Every structure is written in C-alpha cells, then in structure tokens.
Amino acid sequence: MGLFTGKGRVHLAGHKDLTMHGEIAQCPVGDTIAIPLVDGTATDFEICVKEGDEVKIGTLLALRKSMYVPLYATVSGVVTGIEKRMHATKRQQNHVIIANNHLDEKVKVIDIKDPDHMTQQDIIEAIKQLGIVGMGGSGFPAYKKYEAVKDIDTIIINGVECEPYITSDYHEMMRQTQALCDGAEYFRKAAQAQRVIIAIKVGKPELYAKLEATAKNYEHITVTQVPDVYPMGWERLLIETLTKRTYDRLPSEAHVIVDNAASAISLSQGIRTGMPVISRLVTVSGNGIKYPTNIDVRVGTPVHEIIEAIGGYVADGEGYVLAGGPMMGRSIMNDRFVISEYMNAITVLKKQEEHTVACLKCGECTLHCPMHLQPVRIMQAEKANDSDLLGKLDVMRCVECGMCSYICPSKIEVTDFVAKGKRRYGLTLRRKKA
Ligand code: SF4
Ligand code: SF4
Incomplete structure (x- = not known):
C-alpha cells in the first residue's frame, strides 16, 4: 500500500477517461418537467401552486415545512398536477408536473446587487x-x-x-x-x-x-x-x-x-x-451506456430522456441504473426518475454474475471502513433483526460510502446490509420517541 492508501482509503479504477475528454452534450428540454417534492430524504413540503397555474422559470412551487428550502420551476408553462412518480430515493414521491411552453419566461428569485x-x-x-x-x-x-x-x-x-x-x-x-x-x-x-x-x-x-x-x-x-x-x-x-x-x-x-x-x-x-439552479451538468457513464458523456440537463428531466438523447443503452434492459456513482449511488428499478439539482451522475453498469461466497471473516471490511465501524458485525446484527446490537455497533454513523462492499473478497453487498441496518435502527429510535 502506498503512502496515502491503507486503512479507510483505496485507489480505485476510475474509468474517468470515458467522459474526461469528450464534448459536452445538451439535453433537449422536454414537453413535461417533474419537480420532486423531496429534499435529501425529507418530503415535508407545502405546495404553493395548483393545477392550472401558470408558472415561469423561478416561480416558487413548494416550501419545506420544517426548514426553509424553496423549490422553483425550471421551465415556464402550466402546472398540470401533483403526481406520485419514482424518485432517486427508490420510492414513489410527489412531483409537481409542469407542461413546458418552451418560452423560457423567467422571474428572478433575488434582486441583483453590486x-x-x-x-x-x-x-x-x-x-x-x-x-x-x-x-x-x-x-x-x-x-x-x-x-x-x-x-x-x-x-x-x-x-x-x-x-x-x-x-x-x-x-x-x-x-x-x-x-x-x-x-x-x-x-x-x-x-x-x-x-x-x-x-x-x-x-x-x-x-x-x-x-x-x-x-x-x-x-x-x-x-x-x-x-x-x-x-x-x-x-x-x-x-x-x-x-x-x-x-x-x-x-x-x-x-x-x-x-x-x-x-x-x-x-x-x-x-x-438572480436565478436559482435550473439546469446542471450530469455525467452519464458506465459500461452499460453506448456513448458515455457529460450532458447539460434541465432539472426535472426524466433519466430515460437523457439516455435516449445520448444514444441509449448498450443493450436495453441488461444494465442497472444508479442515481450517482458506483460507490455511493442508489440502484433504481427503472429510468423514469428525474434529475434533481444535486444529482451529479447517472451510472449504468452491465449486470454481471457475481458469485457470492460465505463470509471469510477476513476482517477487510472492518479494516477499511473510514468510519471505524465493524461492517461484518453490523451485517450479522441486521440478518438477526437485532436492533439493540445495531445501536451498540453505532450503525447510524455509516456514511454509505460503499467501501465495505468494494473491498469484500466474498463479493457480499455488505453496504446494503449496513444501510438496511441503519433504516431498521432509525425506525426503532423513532418508535421509542413516539
Ligand atoms: S458503507 Fe458504512 S460500514 Fe461500509 S465502509 Fe462505508 S461507512 Fe463503513
Ligand atoms: S470483507 Fe467480506 S468476507 Fe471479509 S469479513 Fe467483511 S464481509 Fe466477511
């Protein structure tokens, strides 16, 4: 191991050459945009528009209730409703749907000052x-x-x-x-x-x-x-x-x-x-994408429209789609979810047969966890539905970096078990408080 590799840090195969040198593509803005009423994992939004309202780029659509977080329209047009759609949180979430009039009329959200x-x-x-x-x-x-x-x-x-x-x-x-x-x-x-x-x-x-x-x-x-x-x-x-x-x-x-x-x-x-973020640059890459590229995308654009715009998949239905990169991204069941302003990448990887074998008790996952947790023990506690032990093992400190899965010689998706353990223990804590 080199000077900067070792416990809690590894050099990864970057695959960055796939998109490092090419041109930046422009994704056409679709006829319909969907703005998710989600901030991280929070969904406590008060909706400020209703069906039939005319909006401009910058019109306030919703405000989070527990903490000031505004969501703005990213196209001009008409609100056609609030719909539940698949979201990058892997759940159906409310979205404000806007029929785009393609006029790009704008309203500033702050005054411009010197x-x-x-x-x-x-x-x-x-x-x-x-x-x-x-x-x-x-x-x-x-x-x-x-x-x-x-x-x-x-x-x-x-x-x-x-x-x-x-x-x-x-x-x-x-x-x-x-x-x-x-x-x-x-x-x-x-x-x-x-x-x-x-x-x-x-x-x-x-x-x-x-x-x-x-x-x-x-x-x-x-x-x-x-x-x-x-x-x-x-x-x-x-x-x-x-x-x-x-x-x-x-x-x-x-x-x-x-x-x-x-x-x-x-x-x-x-x-x-004076304008909020209405579009962002997204890396669409991975061995399941025909022409990996960086593309400017309007916030609220569905992922399948982006992938179509750059030439599609290597083979339809044979890859899995991640919102984010391969280490911390979430695998989403389809490509119908939309881009949020904080989503920097879509990664599509070919499905490959991974032959998982039993845990070797090698301790590599514990050795490399940057949060100094014991992923293998957390995995066992999660499999045993043992909430108390999950708490004792400090599961909530996991940052879901993906390192324990990456490093595991048995090809076990350790991070998935730890993430499930986090959800289980989080639920236990909420029940205790209620
Ligand atoms: S995913 Fe969590 S448990 Fe696994 S290495 Fe990262 S911080 Fe540690
Ligand atoms: S790295 Fe994999 S095989 Fe080794 S202890 Fe952790 S879970 Fe078990």
Missing part, C-alpha cells in the same frame, strides 16, 4: 433564497452552514470527485473557473473566513493550471491537489488531509465549512442573474 457591496447577511440570504444545496450529491441546504456561523477560518471548495466514472465537476470547473472562484469568495465572505482552499485530485494538470492562474487574482484563494484515493472527497477525510484537524459531529468544530465546487459556481451565477 457583489462588491453585499454584506455577510446579504450573501447568506442569497444562498438561502436561491436554494443553493450541496450539489455533490447531498442536497443539504447550504445556508444552514452559514446561518449561525462562528469561528470559521477556512472554506474548502470540494472539487475532488473521488467516485469512479464521474467527471461533471471536472468539466464544470474547467468551463466556469471564474464563477468557481467568485462563488468560493462569496462563501468565504458569508463565513468571514480567512482563507479558501479549492481542492482537486492529482492528475488533472490542465485544470490545476487553469485554477491556479485564476486564483492568483483572489487574495484569499489557494488551489491544492489531494491524493487519488477513495473516499478523499468525503469531507471528514478532506478536512483532516488539508488542515490536520479532526472533529466529532460537524466540520464547524474544526473551524471549517466544506462546499461542493458546483454549488460555488451556482451561487456565483445566482448572485449575478
């Missing part, structure tokens, strides 16, 4: 009203990290993209370098931090040179390359690598806030235009 004269509060309010979320997959509302901000000295802009196949952040950073640095600077001002570190993985010399050249114009921004190991993009490991600091619950305990590179770009664009 960026040089925006106060800390102005910027935090802009992050909130624009609905900026963690666009690397988390979907967490970014303003929550800045609302009660205190003693933050460092903002890390995460452009590491450590999952195999995914290159959307790479391309976004290449084509929006200035917006990335502007967004990073807004985040710095929102936290009154002293510095910003833009982190990318080694082995991207063109991007590194471009970022370095642009960052020279920003007093507080530096660009750093981190090792090509998984899960380097995970914020706990990234903070430890860049600052040598650790924390218990939240990065703010280490005086750090981490934001995704695409989120920084969206913030900059939002402040400049």
Whole structure:
C-alpha cells in the first residue's frame, strides 16, 4: 500500500477517461418537467401552486415545512398536477408536473446587487433564497452552514470527485473557473473566513493550471491537489488531509465549512442573474451506456430522456441504473426518475454474475471502513433483526460510502446490509420517541 492508501482509503479504477475528454452534450428540454417534492430524504413540503397555474422559470412551487428550502420551476408553462412518480430515493414521491411552453419566461428569485457591496447577511440570504444545496450529491441546504456561523477560518471548495466514472465537476470547473472562484469568495465572505482552499485530485494538470492562474487574482484563494484515493472527497477525510484537524459531529468544530465546487459556481451565477439552479451538468457513464458523456440537463428531466438523447443503452434492459456513482449511488428499478439539482451522475453498469461466497471473516471490511465501524458485525446484527446490537455497533454513523462492499473478497453487498441496518435502527429510535 502506498503512502496515502491503507486503512479507510483505496485507489480505485476510475474509468474517468470515458467522459474526461469528450464534448459536452445538451439535453433537449422536454414537453413535461417533474419537480420532486423531496429534499435529501425529507418530503415535508407545502405546495404553493395548483393545477392550472401558470408558472415561469423561478416561480416558487413548494416550501419545506420544517426548514426553509424553496423549490422553483425550471421551465415556464402550466402546472398540470401533483403526481406520485419514482424518485432517486427508490420510492414513489410527489412531483409537481409542469407542461413546458418552451418560452423560457423567467422571474428572478433575488434582486441583483453590486457583489462588491453585499454584506455577510446579504450573501447568506442569497444562498438561502436561491436554494443553493450541496450539489455533490447531498442536497443539504447550504445556508444552514452559514446561518449561525462562528469561528470559521477556512472554506474548502470540494472539487475532488473521488467516485469512479464521474467527471461533471471536472468539466464544470474547467468551463466556469471564474464563477468557481467568485462563488468560493462569496462563501468565504458569508463565513468571514480567512482563507479558501479549492481542492482537486492529482492528475488533472490542465485544470490545476487553469485554477491556479485564476486564483492568483483572489487574495484569499489557494488551489491544492489531494491524493487519488477513495473516499478523499468525503469531507471528514478532506478536512483532516488539508488542515490536520479532526472533529466529532460537524466540520464547524474544526473551524471549517466544506462546499461542493458546483454549488460555488451556482451561487456565483445566482448572485449575478438572480436565478436559482435550473439546469446542471450530469455525467452519464458506465459500461452499460453506448456513448458515455457529460450532458447539460434541465432539472426535472426524466433519466430515460437523457439516455435516449445520448444514444441509449448498450443493450436495453441488461444494465442497472444508479442515481450517482458506483460507490455511493442508489440502484433504481427503472429510468423514469428525474434529475434533481444535486444529482451529479447517472451510472449504468452491465449486470454481471457475481458469485457470492460465505463470509471469510477476513476482517477487510472492518479494516477499511473510514468510519471505524465493524461492517461484518453490523451485517450479522441486521440478518438477526437485532436492533439493540445495531445501536451498540453505532450503525447510524455509516456514511454509505460503499467501501465495505468494494473491498469484500466474498463479493457480499455488505453496504446494503449496513444501510438496511441503519433504516431498521432509525425506525426503532423513532418508535421509542413516539
Ligand atoms: S458503507 Fe458504512 S460500514 Fe461500509 S465502509 Fe462505508 S461507512 Fe463503513
Ligand atoms: S470483507 Fe467480506 S468476507 Fe471479509 S469479513 Fe467483511 S464481509 Fe466477511
């Protein structure tokens, strides 16, 4: 094992060449767009429109009840209803359905101000009203990290993209370098931090040179390359690598806030235009896709329309579709779910016969778990329906990074068992509280 590989981190076959060098495609915007009433896994939304309402790009469609999270229309047209549809959470969820009039009429969600004269509060309010979320997959509302901000000295802009196949952040950073640095600077001002570190993985010399050249114009921004190991993009490991600091619950305990590179770009664009995120770059890749590519997609577009637009599957019905990358993505039963602003990739992998054998009790999964859990014991507790033991084994700390499945020589989907264990124990906790 090399210097940066070892316990909790491995070098993965990246398959990034599939989409690293090609042109970026444009996905036609369909006649119907579906905006999911989902934020991460939360679904507590108050709907602000009804069937027959005319909407523009930027019209408020729904607001989350327990925490301020706005959802906006991404096309102009008419609301045709609220429907349950398959979602990337692997469940049927409510969606606002909009018949697109293809006029792209717009309404701003914030007033445009002179960026040089925006106060800390102005910027935090802009992050909130624009609905900026963690666009690397988390979907967490970014303003929550800045609302009660205190003693933050460092903002890390995460452009590491450590999952195999995914290159959307790479391309976004290449084509929006200035917006990335502007967004990073807004985040710095929102936290009154002293510095910003833009982190990318080694082995991207063109991007590194471009970022370095642009960052020279920003007093507080530096660009750093981190090792090509998984899960380097995970914020706990990234903070430890860049600052040598650790924390218990939240990065703010280490005086750090981490934001995704695409989120920084969206913030900059939002402040400049007054508009929320209406489209995003998505990597569509994997050995089940005929022509892997990065494609600009309107939020709310069904995945099957995107895959058709780039030439389809290698063989229909013979791959499985993941919302995200192969390590942390969720396998979805069909391609009818839609793209959300925080979904950076669709990965389609050919089904292959995996010959699972019994657990060898080798301990590799425990050795490599970045959260220092015991995945094999959690798996056994889950199989035994033992909620108490799941709690004792701290199952809720699992970040579902996929490492235990990847590393398992018996080809056991250990992560699936751990994820099921999390759900089981979470349910037990909720029942106890009720
Ligand atoms: S999926 Fe969970 S249990 Fe498995 S290695 Fe990652 S953090 Fe550990
Ligand atoms: S890595 Fe696989 S075989 Fe080894 S202990 Fe974990 S579950 Fe068992």
